[in-house]
Amino acid sequence: MPSVASRDGLMQGEASVAELVLRLYIAGNSAGSRRAEQNLHDLRALLDNQAWRIEIIDVMRRPELAEQAGIIATPTLSCEHSGRPRRIVGDLSDKKRVLEFLGIETGDDP
């Protein structure tokens, strides 16, 4: 479980960034895509966080969106800030690192 500090951090994040847009690019119904989607939803449930806006984009169905965003591998999680988006590639199973990437401090392993 994330520590209280992480919740605070999240609250601060929420205050400073009105809404965090997380775009998860996946490819069809592959095992990796399903795992990434599940992991992302698990993280949100774990953090009890309503401030994330999660968009799942299937590059098989919407190749033009992947093209625009320059997505060359999936699953890719893109954290959309103003300016250049930050991205991670993989199925998001390393939850601690994913939280770090999202700027959420954890006191212990999730």
Place this chain on the structure above:
Amino acid sequence: MYSRHSGLQEGTGNSATRIEIGTSMTGTANRPNIDHAEIRFLIEKNADGIIVVDEMGIVLFANPAAEQIFGRSSDSLIGSPIGIPFVAGEMTEIAIHKPGGDQIDAEIRVVETVWDHRPARLASLRDISGRRAMEERLRHSAKMEAVGRLTAGIAHDFNNHLTVVLGNLESAMRRSTSADPSLRRALENASRGAQQAAVLTERLLAFARRKPLEPRLISPEDLLSRMSDLLQRTLGEKINVQANIAVDLWRIEVDPTELEAAILNLAVNARDAMPLGGKLILEAANVEVADADRSIADGEIADGPHVVISVIDSGMGMTPEVLNHVFEPFFTTKNDGRGTGLGLSQVYGFVRQSGGHVSLASQPNAGTTVKIFLPAATPSRLPSSQMEQTKQEAPRQLPVARPGETILVVEDEDDVRNYTVSSLRELGYLVHEAADAVTALSILQREPGIALLFTDLGLPGEMDGKSLGDQAQSIHPSLRVLITTAYAAGALVHEGRLDRGVELLNKPFSFSALAGRVRELLDSNLANEHAGARVLVVEDEPLLHAFVTDMLAEWGLSADVAGNFREAVAKIRADGDGLVGAIVDLGLPDRPGDELVAEIRTLHPDMPIILATGYADAGVRGRFADVGRLQILTKPFNAMDLLTALQGVGVHASPVQ
């Protein structure tokens, strides 16, 4: 092209960068002294794709293998925001999307490193698409194999039951000619239902590659032209049928009826995929399949010349999910009851059993192309005289038994055996029955007059029907063997065809099929193995041996005449193996006939003997009662008596047609 990989190319000024990589990877102080050129060589030549990504997820470096995997040059990769690779555990799998829409499955491993004095990640990528596809194919073929076994098993047991049902219904109908019309109608309906069930089991066996095929050497052009005419007439006006059949197609050795059924099944699917009309193209061409072409047919096709028959439609196509299941029996997308789900199963089973391969390509809204690859026949394997068109069988009267013809029925299922025995008896045959091979063999020893062994392939105990047949024929070389089975198991079918010399009647068989097949086999022998076979005729009375000689000639046998004991023994010593039997008069001028019988038994213990005598009293019969394969023929005898006696000792003689 290596010059693009600037990060590894430049001189000593930048050398710290690469040394850092080495440090992070080995993590030891006493690493070997590797110079930059060697590191560069290792990375450039590495079969795995290697990329270096900075903390913002921007690509800093890509080796040639990575260019291959991403389908992009390192120039375009460097600077692109691929994202930071996160791997929990040793490795994970990602999908790489190439420009143009192709996708590659890759395993990715990541190590943390330092690049240009800043933290970075080095990711190695391995293309596992080929392995994935191979695994998928293996999984698919294992699944088809398992479904096939299950299907064959069900169909096999079902055929046994259907034999009993259909047979008894036929029997009931024959006996109810004067009965209540409503009873007859009920029997007819029951028969129709059972026949439809038999059609279903046949299709299941076709899928399971257990349907015995009758391959013939055919010219596919003729068959395909006929089929395209038929399709034009039957598919309706909305479908435009085009035939594009190459001239000089190689000959193929397949069961033409099944090939027609396969093309028809494909055409019906094509029609149903084009409810608003469209185009159907029937194509055929010669192709030489080499290693390089394997991709066209999933890599399961053998090298060499093939005739490829394609059925192409402009219909609604199929999704990859549907494609994955199309060959499975009972899989259908036609939910309105038009489809049985067995059409493509037949195509699959037939083509695989014929040593060929089916490939299917389809995209939603872009139509479907089915290609059937059939191996071209080796010209030397079959003489062209065996080339035949499919024959139409004319209806005919049921052929019945000739007097005295005896059949041994071996079947472990009581119901099937009872039905078979009663059917054969109804046709006039004398019938012995056995439930297993051991009993059957003892009956065969005891009853030399058995002309035909009708056995189920699957028998309890160690000996199956095929081995029983082989063993029985070694005792009685002229015995005809007809095997019945609910499916042609491996014992009879090799490379999808029946072994030479194996006569098969599939279950369920009808009364008329049984009658026809048994008669055909009993009549076939003279034309084949006994044609011109010699029978020793030992007879001093010229008129009598002339009559016997004439009769034998009519039955396709030749007589070797000896006038006395001495001549007879000389002929037997000279060429006893060339004789299929001996007809011996009991009263010979030099020595008694019974001494000749003893002499023959010494020289050839198995030779069939007919002892002709004018005084076949109890004494004579008693003297020869213990001699095997001997019949006593009482004078005067007519042609029919002689025929019966010959058949009684296992010499197959019947009027030449």
